[in-house]
Amino acid sequence: MTLDRIKRGQVFKILAIADELTRVQAIRFGFAEGSTATCSEIVPAGPVVLRKDRQEIAIGRGLAGKITVALQ
Amino acid sequence: MAHCHGMALQMDIPAEARKVVLAGNPNAGKSVFFNHLTGLYVDVSNYPGTTLEIAHAKLGHDVLIDTPGVYGISSFNDEERVARDIILSADLVINVVNAVHLERDLFLTRQIIDTGVPVIVALNMMDETARQGIDINHDLLGEMLGVPIIPTVAVRKEGLDKLVSSLDQAKPGYIDPELQQKLNQMFNRVGSQAEALLVLEGDPAVSKRHGIEPGADREVIYLARREQVNSIVERVTKTVIGSTSFSAKLGRWMIMPLTGIPILLGALWLMYQTVGVFVAGTVVGFTEETVMLGQYEPFVRDLVGRAAPVEGIPGTILIGEFGVLTMTVTYVLGLLMPLVAGFYFFLALFEDSGYLPRIATLTDRALTNLGLNGRAIIPLILGFGCVTMASITTRLLSSDRERRIAIFLLGLAIPCSAQLGVIAGLLAGIGLSFVLLYALVILTVLIVVGTVLNRILPGHSANLLIDLPPLRLPKAENVLKKTLTRTWIFIKEATPLFAGGALIISTLQLTGALSLLQRAMSPLTVGWLGLPPETATAFIMGIVRRDFGAAGLYSMNLTPAAMLVALVTITLFVPCIASILIIFKERGRREATIMWVSTWVIAFTVGGLLAQLLDLTAQRGDLAAISLAVAGLVAAFMATAFTRRVA
Numbered sequence A: 001m002t003l004d005r006i007k008r009g010q011v012f013k014i015l016a017i018a019d020e021l022t023r024v025q026a027i028r029f030g031f032a033e034g035s036t037a038t039c040s041e042i043v044p045a046g047p048v049v050l051r052k053d054r055q056e057i058a059i060g061r062g063l064a065g066k067i068t069v070a071l072q
Numbered sequence B: 001m002a003h004c005h006g007m008a009l010q011m012d013i014p015a016e017a018r019k020v021v022l023a024g025n026p027n028a029g030k031s032v033f034f035n036h037l038t039g040l041y042v043d044v045s046n047y048p049g050t051t052l053e054i055a056h057a058k059l060g061h062d063v064l065i066d067t068p069g070v071y072g073i074s075s076f077n078d079e080e081r082v083a084r085d086i087i088l089s090a091d092l093v094i095n096v097v098n099a100v101h102l103e104r105d106l107f108l109t110r111q112i113i114d115t116g117v118p119v120i121v122a123l124n125m126m127d128e129t130a131r132q133g134i135d136i137n138h139d140l141l142g143e144m145l146g147v148p149i150i151p152t153v154a155v156r157k158e159g160l161d162k163l164v165s166s167l168d169q170a171k172p173g174y175i176d177p178e179l180q181q182k183l184n185q186m187f188n189r190v191g192s193q194a195e196a197l198l199v200l201e202g203d204p205a206v207s208k209r210h211g212i213e214p215g216a217d218r219e220v221i222y223l224a225r226r227e228q229v230n231s232i233v234e235r236v237t238k239t240v241i242g243s244t245s246f247s248a249k250l251g252r253w254m255i256m257p258l259t260g261i262p263i264l265l266g267a268l269w270l271m272y273q274t275v276g277v278f279v280a281g282t283v284v285g286f287t288e289e290t291v292m293l294g295q296y297e298p299f300v301r302d303l304v305g306r307a308a309p310v311e312g313i314p315g316t317i318l319i320g321e322f323g324v325l326t327m328t329v330t331y332v333l334g335l336l337m338p339l340v341a342g343f344y345f346f347l348a349l350f351e352d353s354g355y356l357p358r359i360a361t362l363t364d365r366a367l368t369n370l371g372l373n374g375r376a377i378i379p380l381i382l383g384f385g386c387v388t389m390a391s392i393t394t395r396l397l398s399s400d401r402e403r404r405i406a407i408f409l410l411g412l413a414i415p416c417s418a419q420l421g422v423i424a425g426l427l428a429g430i431g432l433s434f435v436l437l438y439a440l441v442i443l444t445v446l447i448v449v450g451t452v453l454n455r456i457l458p459g460h461s462a463n464l465l466i467d468l469p470p471l472r473l474p475k476a477e478n479v480l481k482k483t484l485t486r487t488w489i490f491i492k493e494a495t496p497l498f499a500g501g502a503l504i505i506s507t508l509q510l511t512g513a514l515s516l517l518q519r520a521m522s523p524l525t526v527g528w529l530g531l532p533p534e535t536a537t538a539f540i541m542g543i544v545r546r547d548f549g550a551a552g553l554y555s556m557n558l559t560p561a562a563m564l565v566a567l568v569t570i571t572l573f574v575p576c577i578a579s580i581l582i583i584f585k586e587r588g589r590r591e592a593t594i595m596w597v598s599t600w601v602i603a604f605t606v607g608g609l610l611a612q613l614l615d616l617t618a619q620r621g622d623l624a625a626i627s628l629a630v631a632g633l634v635a636a637f638m639a640t641a642f643t644r645r646v647a
Helices: A020-029 B032-039 B079-089 B099-114 B126-131 B136-143 B160-165 B178-188 B193-200 B204-209 B218-236 B244-253 B257-307 B313-319 B325-353 B356-368 B374-383 B387-396 B399-412 B416-430 B432-456 B476-510 B513-529 B535-542 B544-549 B560-572 B577-587 B589-616 B623-647
Strands: A011-017 A037-041 A048-052 A055-059 A067-071 B019-024 B043-044 B053-059 B060-066 B092-098 B119-124 B134-136 B149-150 B237-239 B466-468
Touching: A011 A020, A020 A055, A020 B218, A020 B466, A037 B244, A048 B079, A055 B092, A055 B099, A055 B356, B019 B099, B032 B053, B032 B060, B032 B092, B032 B160, B032 B476, B053 B178, B053 B476, B079 B193, B079 B204, B079 B589, B092 B099, B099 B119, B099 B126, B099 B134, B099 B136, B099 B218, B099 B432, B119 B136, B126 B134, B126 B237, B136 B149, B136 B218, B178 B193, B178 B218, B193 B218, B218 B237, B244 B257, B244 B356, B257 B325, B257 B416, B313 B325, B313 B476, B325 B356, B325 B374, B325 B416, B325 B476, B356 B374, B356 B399, B356 B466, B374 B387, B374 B399, B387 B476, B387 B577, B399 B432, B399 B560, B399 B577, B399 B589, B416 B432, B416 B544, B416 B560, B432 B560, B432 B589, B476 B513, B476 B535, B476 B577, B513 B535, B513 B589, B535 B544, B535 B560, B544 B560, B560 B589, B577 B589
Parallel strands: B019 B060, B019 B092, B092 B119, B119 B149
Antiparallel strands: A011 A037, A011 A067, A037 A048, A048 A055, A055 B466, B043 B053, B053 B060, B134 B237
16 A cells, blocks of 8 residues: 555555655655554645654655555 | 865865864854854855855864765755865764764764764763763764764753863774675776765765766765664663653644644744844844944945045945945945844744744745745745845755755845835835735735746646754854854855945946936836836835835825835835846846846736725725735636636
8 A cells, every 4th residue: 555545553564765866755754665654643635644663754745655665 | 375186165274284074963062163163264265156154274283174064975055065065085084973873873984984084973962861861871882883982961061071182093994895896996086086986976066176987886885874874873872761851843833734833923023023123123223323323324325425526426326326335335234234134043943943844844835836845945034034145045955946045035025124124115005905815915926937837837846854863952152153243244244245236236326327227117116017217216215225116105105005115016026136137147047037037027017906906995995905816816716726626
């Protein structure tokens, strides 16, 4: 499934990030393909907030739709 | 004077001095290091083509150069490009690492080490790790990175002296053998390991300097680096306790609409009370009225008037109504400087506390409809301070498409503080229902125009991807430094524009073109907007300074409906002449002309339609007229929403 369909509190593995620029930026923050993260918050109709250890990032809803994840 | 290799920055650096570069992630505490290590004598130079100021100062026999906070060195934005070029020219790098965020910060550390430059790491915020129950084995960290590690608590000056005395121990760190092999091969072609790394990582600018195709290994190198960082962090840290603190909860509340919107409104109200009421009233009352108009202008008029009488051409240009030495100086220093500083103060406060990325997250959804993303909230809020300042800030947006939309919306539908002050005064006299209607019309125009631009402009805007750092109490030193630096950059960049604008207006006045324009506009203002002929003068004055335009309406006895029409039109009407010049500078002649003409067309179309609507319903009394007008606008809202759904 894609990241925009995740629910708060769910733990997931990032399978694929479609856009190259996003992919390398995500690697810098620690969210590489293959890594596990938690959805710590969802802004209604808005960005999805991901957490991995102490690092949190917000990802716009449109971009979240281009990230494939698998629930853990 | 030495010229740094690959750098566009010119600095006075003695030939024998080493270039010691201070680098780190945003909010790692770098500025505290810089201030402590260098003391009072700091040189600041603008990095060409950006709004970034780079500080450098003596450090013993060497020179310490600051860099913008970045997550990595590449070409993703101006900060990275500048940090990249400065690090490429370094003899030694002090890398400030936030100990609480090793996972994030060590990515940059590893990248800097891969450039081959000698590095020393300041492991900062060690007090915070203790508080959060994180235990870091810094000896092991030093071993794994291959560079010396100095634990510090910069705000309490702990470890800083040791850092200075250990600078000579800085050394090139451990590099992955596989990467080293690739670096060696590329080194033969470019002659520098640092540049070899950036070529391999596909950096377009560095590759171009060497006439080489950008490498395709960025992702492979990044992934390997990420894995190294993860394994280092896993081995050197132990988390003893974990708890949800109040700041973590507050951070959540800030991004959820139900709680986030009231918090944002509260923050904006505080900003309005400080900047809109205190600075715009009390401070500007002193700087503009007492100092500039009371002391400075009579002085300069008297001084210049002796050589160039005010009636003559040079006199008019220098000290006339729109004089370069009178109006420009008073406007920039007396009015704008305090307001801009006030806005930048709040921006720095929001930024340093970690609130700014949360505002961006909260507002992302709404801004996506306008072809923008959450980051655009920064220029939009700044626009209420000064549209010229906000237009410069649009450079932080990631795509050209977003910059185009944001700059147009700023010029069209965001009234700046100078204008807002006058408008608020005029609206107060005509009743609450008109105030609401005014706000509704302007907001509708903003949304409709943004939505239309998002639909018709080719391409896609970038999506939000933003770091949410933990909330913290802002540091006074950081906030003040940022406020002062940005205000100074603004004054430097905007003053020539305001002077150029004044020059253009004085020329129009001297050649009689100004009064010709006023007469030419009469049919539009009288026939279409239903306003008295003198309002044309107010509109023309609005080209010079937006608040002049609105202020011109004070002396006219307009009915509430006519006042509303005039205020709506004058708000949407062209931005002030300095903003126009910025638009030309940022967007080029063709696009800026289209934007400028469009603001005329939209302002008079909306103003005229509103006038006709109010006129049609005038006989049925004010209340009916207003509700009908509101109904019309809601219909426009819905029509936009509908077309979007269809699309």
